[in-house]
Amino acid sequence: MEKLVEKALEGDPRSMARLISMVESESPFAENLMKAVYPxxxxxxxxxxxxxxxxxxxxxxxxxxxxxxxxxxxxxxxxxxxxxxxxxxxxxxxxxxxxxxxxxxxxxxxxxxxxxxxxxxxxxxxxxxxxxxxxxxxxxxxxxxxxxxxxxxxxxxxxxxxxxxxxxxxxxxxxxxxxxxxxxxxxxxxxxxxxxxxxxxxxxxxxxxxxxxxxxxxxxxxxxxxxxxxxxxxxxxxxxxxxxxxxTDEGRKRKYYRLEVEVEEILSREIARIVERAWEEERTTELLEKLADRKIDPYTVAGSLIDRVLGRD
Ligand SMILES: Nc1nc2c(ncn2[C@@H]2O[C@H](COP(=O)(O)OP(=O)(O)O)[C@@H](O)[C@H]2O)c(=O)[nH]1
Ligand SMILES: [Mg+2]
CATH class of the missing domain: 3.40.50.300 (P-loop containing nucleotide triphosphate hydrolases)
Structure with missing residues (x-):
C-alpha cells in the first residue's frame, strides 16, 4: 500500500483511482491510507x-x-x-x-x-x-x-x-x-x-x-x-x-468548521461501529424474547450496552 500511496502522491492517475476505490468500498486499509495522504x-x-x-x-x-x-x-x-x-x-x-x-x-x-x-x-x-x-x-x-x-x-x-x-x-x-x-x-x-x-x-x-x-x-x-x-x-x-x-477571517472560519465536522463524522462512524459490534455480541434470541414479552425495555438494554462499552459497569 505504501508504494501505491507514493505513486498517487507523485500524480499517477491509476494509483489515485485505486485509492479512491479503496475509500469508496470502505476497505480496511482506507483509514491508514487517509492518514498517509492527509498531511x-x-x-x-x-x-x-x-x-x-x-x-x-x-x-x-x-x-x-x-x-x-x-x-x-x-x-x-x-x-x-x-x-x-x-x-x-x-x-x-x-x-x-x-x-x-x-x-x-x-x-x-x-x-x-x-x-x-x-x-x-x-x-x-x-x-x-x-x-x-x-x-x-x-x-x-x-x-x-x-x-x-x-x-x-x-x-x-x-x-x-x-x-x-x-x-x-x-x-x-x-x-x-x-x-x-x-x-x-x-x-x-x-x-x-x-x-x-x-x-x-x-x-x-x-x-x-x-x-x-x-x-x-x-x-x-x-x-x-x-x-x-x-x-x-x-x-x-x-x-x-x-x-x-x-x-479575510472567512477562510479560516470555514476551515475550522469543516475540521470540526470532519472529526465529528469520524467519531460518529467509529462509535457506531463499536456499538454495532457490541450489540451483535449481546443480541441473543433470549434477550429478544425478553424484549418481546416486555420483561425488559429497549432503553434499559441500550443503556446497559453503552455502560458496558464505556466500561462504566
Ligand atoms: N440552451 C442551453 N442548453 C444548455 C446550456 N448548457 C447546457 N445545456 C444543455 O442542457 C442539458 C443538460 O446539461 P447537463 O450538463 O447534462 O446538465 P446537468 O444534469 O446539470 O449536469 C444538455 O442537453 C445540455 O446540452 C446552455 O447554456 N443553454
Ligand atoms: Mg451532470
Whole structure:
C-alpha cells in the first residue's frame, strides 16, 4: 500500500483511482491510507457545483476544466450524479478519447454514487476530494445533483460553492428552498440564451438584498455553458472568492468548521461501529424474547450496552 500511496502522491492517475476505490468500498486499509495522504492535502481549491438535474452542471464543468487547463492548472473532478455520468465531453476532446481519461495527468475524472436515498454526499466523496488534493491537483471540482441534502452537504466539502440556476423553472425561484441561498458563494444563471434569464438574475439579486450583510456578497454570473459564454467571468469570480477566503477571517472560519465536522463524522462512524459490534455480541434470541414479552425495555438494554462499552459497569 505504501508504494501505491507514493505513486498517487507523485500524480499517477491509476494509483489515485485505486485509492479512491479503496475509500469508496470502505476497505480496511482506507483509514491508514487517509492518514498517509492527509498531511499533503489542504492546498487545492475545492469547488462545488450544484443545481437541479439538467441545469447544465456537467456542461459547465466541461468548459471550466478547459479554462483551468488553459491557465496551466491541474484539475480533479468528482461527479456525484448517478443520473448523468460525467463523460468528459467536448472540451476534453479527441485527444483524451484517443488515449483514455486515465492517462491524462492534468485532468482526473471520477464518477461516484451517492450513499443513502436522499442523495446526501457520502464520506467517500469528501475523502476522494482530499486524495485528489493531496495528489497535487490545483483545483478539485465536485458536481452534485441539487436534490435535498447533497446541495447543503457541499459546504462541508467545498471552499467555493456555485449554485446553477436556469430560466423557466417557475418564478417561485429554485433558490427559495431553505438553506440554499445561504450556502451559495456564486450564483450561475446558466442557459442565459433562453427567455427569462435576466429575470432569474434580478430575482436572485433581490433576494440577496434581503439577507443580512455578509463580508462576501455572492455575485450572479450569466452563462451559456453550451457555447462557452460567461466562463471567463465565472472563473474570475471563483478566483475572487478564493482570494476573499485567503484575505479575510472567512477562510479560516470555514476551515475550522469543516475540521470540526470532519472529526465529528469520524467519531460518529467509529462509535457506531463499536456499538454495532457490541450489540451483535449481546443480541441473543433470549434477550429478544425478553424484549418481546416486555420483561425488559429497549432503553434499559441500550443503556446497559453503552455502560458496558464505556466500561462504566
Ligand atoms: N440552451 C442551453 N442548453 C444548455 C446550456 N448548457 C447546457 N445545456 C444543455 O442542457 C442539458 C443538460 O446539461 P447537463 O450538463 O447534462 O446538465 P446537468 O444534469 O446539470 O449536469 C444538455 O442537453 C445540455 O446540452 C446552455 O447554456 N443553454
Ligand atoms: Mg451532470
Amino acid at each position: 499533503y492535502s489542504g492546498k487545492a481549491h475545492i469547488i462545488g457545483v450544484t443545481g437541479s438535474p439538467g441545469s447544465g452542471k456537467s456542461t459547465l464543468l466541461d468548459k471550466l476544466i478547459g479554462e483551468l487547463k488553459k491557465k496551466g492548472k491541474t484539475v480533479g473532478v468528482i461527479a456525484v450524479d448517478p443520473s448523468s455520468p460525467f463523460s468528459g465531453g467536448a472540451v476534453l476532446g479527441d485527444r483524451l478519447r484517443m488515449q483514455g481519461h486515465s492517462l491524462d495527468r492534468d485532468v482526473f475524472i471520477r464518477s461516484m454514487g451517492t450513499r443513502g436515498s436522499l442523495g446526501g454526499l457520502s464520506r467517500a466523496t469528501y475523502e476522494a476530494a482530499l486524495i485528489l488534493d493531496a495528489c497535487g491537483k490545483d483545483v478539485v471540482l465536485i458536481e452534485t445533483v441539487g436534490v435535498g441534502q447533497s446541495e447543503i452537504d457541499i459546504v462541508k466539502i467545498a471552499d467555493t460553492v456555485c449554485l446553477v440556476l436556469v430560466p423557466g423553472m417557475g418564478d417561485d425561484i429554485q433558490v427559495m428552498k431553505a438553506g440554499i441561498m445561504e450556502i451559495a458563494d456564486i450564483f450561475v444563471v446558466n442557459k442565459s440564451d433562453k427567455e427569462g434569464a435576466e429575470r432569474v438574475a434580478t430575482e436572485v439579486n433581490m433576494m440577496l438584498d434581503l439577507l443580512p450583510d455578509r463580508t462576501w456578497r455572492p455575485p450572479v454570473v450569466s452563462t451559456v455553458a453550451e457555447r462557452g459564454e460567461g466562463i471567463d467571468a465565472l472563473c474570475g469570480k471563483i478566483e475572487e472568492h478564493r482570494n476573499h477566503l485567503k484575505e
